[in-house]
Structures are given as structure tokens and as C-alpha cells.
Amino acid sequence: MNRLDSRLSLAHFYVAFAAIGVGGLFGLFQTLVRSEMITLPSSINYYQILTAHGVLMALVFTTFFIYGFLYSSIVRTTGPFTSGRRKVAWIGFISMAIGTATAVIMILLNKATVLYTFYAPLEAHPLFYIALALLVVGTYFGAFAIFGQYRQWRKEHQGEKTPLLAFMAVATLVLWLIATIGVVLTVVLQFIPWSLGISETINITLSRTLFWYFGHPLVYFWLLPAYMAWYVIVPKIIGGKIFSDSLVRLAFLLFILFSIPVGFHHQLLEPGISEGWKFVQVVLTFAVIIPSLMTAFSLFATFEMRGRRLGGKRLFGWFKKLPWKDVRFFAPFMGMLIFIPAGAGGIINASNQLNQIIHNTIWVTGHFHLTVGATVALTFFGISYWLIPHLKGRKLTKKMNGIALYQTVIWIVGMFVMSGAMHYSGLLGNPRRTQVTNYGDHAVASAWGPYETAMAIGGSLLFISLVLYLILMINLAFFAPKGQEEFPVGVEADQSLKHPAILENWKVWVGIAFALILFAYTIPVIDIIQNAPPGSKGFKFW
């Protein structure tokens, strides 16, 4: 890849690595504080580092890593950026970086201890909300640079199938653009004027609804780049083929349709929203199971076909033939495997009345540490092990690969222990987002103690793994032997298959997406606005 585009991608990766380093350290502290092994110095409080952990991990690490990966994917498949588009992308990076730095400073100054979901009427400093807006707006520049690149490729290759990775990058960003409408509206129209004192009160239910309109597709924004690696990159690494190009595209389009009009399943226990509309969105939520089943089928078909070609016999003989000692395969594969129980947990969370048992318990924290913290993170680790040396003109050596396998295994064990303890004690009622949970040594709460200890053990393992990861990344970026590390891109098994033109007619899919959103949200949102109770003024309870 050319130097200038590599530099663009790498800038995003460096911010992502800094974010996961600091965010991970805070995560370790949280498990140690909750299990009452340490107390924080009085200059910093638990909820402050909890806010920082959420913002740095869920918003900063993911977004910067994803952009670094999407830029290199689009350049790999459609050619170098034009200098104009590269400039636009850099403007986006600067906006995102300023937003991130400002948000982190406000959190560390204890001016924004509102957690990364920033629920009103807890009121942070206006700069915190402005910083979040800058972060999101920055991503729009990058999205348009990538759209431009894709459009130009199509113009120059009329009648041809677009490169699959480029299509997926565009689909991911289409989802992101539609999803962020909600958070931009609530931040710009509600939070910023309210925190500046321009408007006196805020409509709580509306702000939460707009947040969760964004909050659920946000998780698919993390997941789709992982799917890009599973569908296109992993097949090439194992020497296999993509099962079906068209089905992959269809799956991505279905994710755009069914990940957005579903935010109410995060608000199931909330007053002010009727049972009926909650149920409508629960039904739409579950439609996302269909593309998930398609993904599971296609990926395992790819693995089985490859394993059998290598001589794997009987029902599961092919399984042993896969390249288990190649971290570029092993890490994302383990992520995939973990997504099976993680997805099952998600089904429980969204199941209308079943949600009542686990809502706001630490079960939920356990759930998203399996989805984003294990599935997505392991896949991203797997990507970075070849992409960083690829961008820097270096090689992933055998020795590095060996250490990386250990890093992956420690992460998995740590996550298994921590997330397992979170799931189980959540079922017993242990709340999430809580500094300590002894409640004056109440008998009910004391049963949670051993689980808190397990979380600290898991958290410590995760931190060890994280340190290993960052050492490997520094090595691969600056010290590994010079050479050419491959950017693996798979091809379809049967290339004679026709590709239905509708799969690339974005007007149709974006149109359907908006129709579903309007169906699921118009009436309840009008109701939330028209039947609003008196609004809330801000509170700073930290």
C-alpha cells in the first residue's frame, strides 16, 4: 500500500492503541475496586474511571480502529485515495482526535462523570457534549471519502461486481450514518443547549429514545468490520474460498435494515413508552437473527470445505485440519465461537419480559464484554497482527506469532472468568455500574462477593494480555524485520454465479431502512414529545 494511505490508517490505529491501553488499565482498576481489593486515591473516583473506560473502549478504540481498517480495505481493493479525499479523511481524523482529547480531559477533570451513555438529567460540562459531537462529525468526513472512492470505482468498472471488501466498508458506514442521526439530534438539539443554559430543561424520555436509536446499531457498527474479516480475510488465510458473495452482501444489507428500528429493547422497563410499541421493536430486533444464521452457515461452510480438501474425514475430521497455530486465523475464529453464547445472551436481553430479570444487572456488562470485548476485540487483534506489519513494511515473525497465540489465549481465559462471573451474579441481582456492592453487609449482597473476586482475577488476566498485545503492536510497528506481510483478500468459491443488481442499489435499501425506522418510531416519538411531562433541569451529583 502506498505510503500516504498507510500513514492515514496508522494514525487511526495509534489512537486506538492508546485508547485501549488507558481504557484497559481503568477496567482493571474497576474490577479491583468492586472486589474491595484496592481503594482509589481521593483525587479520582470510581465513576470517573468508569466513564473513561466506557468512552475510551466503546467509542474511541472501536471507532478509530474501524476507520483505520476501513481505509486500508478501501485502498487495498479500489486503489489509492485521490489527494482530495485523503485530505478530507485527515480533516475527519483531526476532528475526531480533538473530540477525543477534549472528552478525556473533561472526564479526568471530573467535569463529566456521567458515564459513556450520559443519561440526562445528570449534566456534564458543555465541552463534553461538544467533544462527542466533534468525534461523530469527524467520522462523517471519512465516510464521504470512502463513498467517493467506491463511487469512482463503480463509474470506472461499469457492469462489474464491486470488490466485496469495498462494498462491506460502504455498508458499514451507511449503517453508521443512519444510526448517528439519533445521537447527533439529541446532543445538538437537547444536550448542548441545555448544558449551556440556553434551554432550561430537557425531555428525558426523548433523549433516552434518541440515544438508544443510536446505541443499538452502534454495536453493529463494531460487529460489521469483524464480519468483513470473517467473511473475506479469514477464508484467504486458511487457503479457502468465500462461500457466496451475494449472500454476504445480502446479510450486510439485512443488518442495516434490522439493527436500527429496535432501540426500545434497551428501554423495556421504562415508563412513558407503551407496551405495544416496545413489542413491535422487540419483533424487529429478532429479525436480525436471520442474517446472523446466514453468517454462521457461510463461515462454517468455508471452514468445512477447506478442511475436507486438506483431507479431513468423517463428520468433524475437517475441524482438525484448520491452521490453529496461525494467530491471524485463531484469534478471529475464537471471536466467532464466543459469539454463539454471546448472541444467545443477547436474545435473552431483548426478550421483552425476560429482560426484567437481568436489566441493569452486571449480567448485561458480562454480555457486552463477550460481544464487543471478546468477539470484536479478538477479531480486531487478529486483523492488527497482519495489518500493522503490512502497513509498516514489516513481517509477523514466527516468534511473534507464537507470543500472539498466548496473548489470545490469556484474553479468552480472562474474559471467560470475568464475563462468566458477571453473568452468574447478574442473575442473582448484582447491579452493574456500582462501585461496591456490599449494601451494609446485607445478606443478599454478600452472596455476590466471590463473583466480584472472580471478576478481579479475570480482569487481571485481561490486563496482562493487553500489555502483551501492546508490546507486540509496538514491535510490529517499529522493530520487526522488514518485509512484505500480506493483506489477505479471499475470492468466491464459484465465480460464475450472477450477482443480482438490486444488491447494489443503495436507494432501495436505504429507502427500506428509513421506512422501517419511520414505522417503528414515528408514533411513539410524537407521543413522547406531545405527552411530555415537565422537563428536568440538570444535576451534578458527583
Place this chain on the structure above:
Amino acid sequence: MHMHKLEKVWLIIGVITLIAFLTTVGIQAFASGHAPPSDLTKVDPEKVDETPPFNEPGLKKVGENEYELVMVLQSFGFTPNKVEIPHGSTVKFIVTSKDVVHGFEIAGTRVNMMVTPGHVNSMTYTFEEKGEYLILCNEYCGIGHHMMSAELEVK
């Protein structure tokens, strides 16, 4: 579009399971009355203390073995914060917040609801087992969030 035969079978089984599942959830929610708490009653969050029933928080007997428990939440406590309930009784919890968003959870039961300022939330639960229950706030509400709890004794 070409689709492998086994994939079709796989997806058909998946879709049928999904429909069966959602039908079950729907019947339980709407026919058996297990829909999640979705009270639509409004209240001015700055006038909670003057608005009935929150002007007199506490336990009220409304029928044979039936009670209403009115609670006001504010950072970082519940009013009242100690309640005794006779064994076997059915209690309707009626709650609201005077300030920020709180959660109302009775650990180890299915009593769990969001309490947002401006709205009243409510749900009903029958206590079949005696014991010391822990009511806690499960939504971050500020620096003292982990201290926000109340005791409920069923005897």
C-alpha cells in the same frame, strides 16, 4: 440468487423457531399480563412531594392480602427505606424520582424497573417467600449510587 439447499433448510428452521419464539413472548406479554412495566402516568418532578400519592409515601392496605407501596427515589435514597410486608401478600409498587434517573430493583426477584423523572412507574409482585429482601438502585445516579438501597422484610 443462488442459495445452497442446506442453507435454505437451515434458514427455514431458524425462521420457524423465531416465529414460535416471538408468538410465545407475545402471548405471555399480552394474554398472561407479563408485559414489562410501562406506566404512562406523568408527574412534575419538582412537585413530587405535593402530588398524590407521593405526598404520603409508604405501605397502604388496599384489599385482602393486597397492598400498595408508594416510594419516592432521590439521590441517594428511597423513602421509605424500611418496609415490612406480610407473607403471601401482593404488592403494587408505585415509584417516581425527584431528580435523576434511578433504577428500582428487588435483588433476586423479577421486580425491576426504570424510574425516570417526570414519570411514574409501577409493577405488581406477590411475595411467596419470607425473608429479608434488598431494594437497590441499579442505574448510576451519582457519586453515592452504591449506597442507595432500602430494606424490605417479608414476614
